[in-house]
Amino acid sequence: MKRFFIKGGKRLQGRVRINGAKNASLAILCATVLAQNEVILENVPMISDVLSMVEIINRLGCETVWEDVDVLRVSPPLQVDDMVPHRFFKKLRASNLLLGPLLARFGRAHIALPGGCNIGVRPMDLHFKGLTGLGAKVSLEHGYIRADSGRLHGAQVYLDFPSVGATENIMMAACLAEGQTVVENAAKEPEVVDLANFLNNMGAKVRGAGTDVVKIEGVSFLPGGVRYSVIPDRIEAGTFMVAAAATGGDVLLENVIPLHLEPLRAKLREANVEVEEEGDTLRVRVTRPLCSIDIKTMPYPGFPTDMQSQMMVLLSIIPGTSIIVENIFENRFMVVNELKRMGARVKVEGRMAVIEGVPGLQGTRVKTSDLRAGAALIVAGLVADGETVICNAHYIDRGYYRLEERLRELGADIRSV
Numbered sequence: 200m201k202r203f204f205i206k207g208g209k210r211l212q213g214r215v216r217i218n219g220a221k222n223a224s225l226a227i228l229c230a231t232v233l234a235q236n237e238v239i240l241e242n243v244p245m246i247s248d249v250l251s252m253v254e255i256i257n258r259l260g261c262e263t264v265w266e267d268v269d270v271l272r273v274s275p276p277l278q279v280d281d282m283v284p285h286r287f288f289k290k291l292r293a294s295n296l297l298l299g300p301l302l303a304r305f306g307r308a309h310i311a312l313p314g315g316c317n318i319g320v321r322p323m324d325l326h327f328k329g330l331t332g333l334g335a336k337v338s339l340e341h342g343y344i345r346a347d348s349g350r351l352h353g354a355q356v357y358l359d360f361p362s363v364g365a366t367e368n369i370m371m372a373a374c375l376a377e378g379q380t381v382v383e384n385a386a387k388e389p390e391v392v393d394l395a396n397f398l399n400n401m402g403a404k405v406r407g408a409g410t411d412v413v414k415i416e417g418v419s420f421l422p423g424g425v426r427y428s429v430i431p432d433r434i435e436a437g438t439f440m441v442a443a444a445a446t447g448g449d450v451l452l453e454n455v456i457p458l459h460l461e462p463l464r465a466k467l468r469e470a471n472v473e474v475e476e477e478g479d480t481l482r483v484r485v486t487r488p489l490c491s492i493d494i495k496t497m498p499y500p501g502f503p504t505d506m507q508s509q510m511m512v513l514l515s516i517i518p519g520t521s522i523i524v525e526n527i528f529e530n531r532f533m534v535v536n537e538l539k540r541m542g543a544r545v546k547v548e549g550r551m552a553v554i555e556g557v558p559g560l561q562g563t564r565v566k567t568s569d570l571r572a573g574a575a576l577i578v579a580g581l582v583a584d585g586e587t588v589i590c591n592a593h594y595i596d597r598g599y600y601r602l603e604e605r606l607r608e609l610g611a612d613i614r615s616v
């Protein structure tokens with residue numbers, strides 16, 4: 200298994216270019232099966248989750264070619280081979296986003312029910328509520344989701360929770376449904392908006408993405424035949440911002456959309472971190488003592504749950520008491536036990552973590568259980584005294600492209616085995 204070795208104590212300094220968004224790329228790759236003609240996607244990060252999704256759509260019948268390190272040409276299938284082996288779907292939870300597009304384009308979908316994962320049960324009840332509302336019959340059998348439909352018809356769907364995945368699945372299915380679909384209490388994440396922009400680029404009629412109410416006018420087919428550039432990854436950017444702040448560094452992030460980082464920037468500023476916007480760059484540096492703050496994760500535009508573990512590391516070395524409330528997932532404090540082994544003082548009570556700042560962390564051997572906890576342990580290793588060894592580091596490669604090289608370019612002492 201891959202491991203990272205980090206000798207902490209180096210301030211991060213310099214410039215780093217942010218890659219395309221993992222979660223936008225995964226949804227958009229699923230949407231390509233809706234198109235009649237090939238599409239070319241730019242700014243797609245060659246991370247292992249994207250490679251897994253590319254393998255799945257290849258097995259479904261798509262043809263894909265990497266034309267450059269971040270440019271992918273996708274020729275959609277004329278029909279699907281719906282017996283993709285279970286193990287491919289299990290590897291990547293986001294494969295559940297194929298449900299809507301396959302139903303809309305081919306009238307049927309047969310995909311493995313993604314398991315829960317470390318951060319929570321991850322049910323799909325809202326996905327099924329929306330798709331059955333559009334006229335699909337959905338059943339669960341032997342760990343697979345089987346969905347069938349004639350032509351889908353428009354519907355009014357209220358999401359009890361603004362689920363990103365449910366909003367995306369319903370939006371993609373509704374593109375080819377007969378009539379209008381209205382999704383109320385829709386997710387407003389930038390990745391949802393990026394998917395809507397891609398769908399409209401391909402000939403769909405999606406309005407209101409980024410607001411609570413999304414309206415989709417069904418069309419009979421999506422020509423496709425477009426070139427589309429994926430938005431930058433706000434969580435990758437946020438991870439570098441927190442690492443810069445935690446190491447007392449001075450880092451310029453290139454190729455970001457500052458608006459997407461506003462929730463994080465606001466909280467970093469509250470903690471006295473300097474964050475300056477200059478066009479499509481953000482400069483993060485520490486010029487005065489930091490102060491403890493309180494965080495609660497919320498759907499966008501609230502503070503992103505995917506930045507919660509990384510933020511906990513920063514707060515663990517700021518004097519005073521900070522509180523984090525995790526409102527999105529029921530089990531997203533796994534990194535706490537590893538941080539405590541590095542000297543952090545964190546007390547978890549249900550969805551609340553109370554952090555007492557300590558003067559510093561000590562390097563030791565730790566292991567990660569999910570992608571963002573892994574990113575948090577990287578930040579911890581960068582600030583800790585001595586060497587930190589992070590096991591199960593393959594989790595980190597799921598969402599960060601060439602992370603160790605890019606951290607080394609910023610002055611970090613990090614290597615992998």
Ligand code: EPZ
Pocket residue numbers: 221222223225293319320321322323324325326327360361362363364365386388390504505527528529570571598
């Ligand atoms: C997406 O997951 C992201 N993944 C997650 O990023 C992110 O943490 C999450 O949105 C929240 O922002 C991708 O986009 C591939 P949700 P998703 O449906 O769509 C409950 C990362 O590290 N829920 O918004 O699965 C659910 O249990 C990953 O990049 C239902 O109850 O998130 C959770 O508590 C981790 N019923 C909450 O909603 C449903 O039908 C948020 O889930 C669906 C969800």
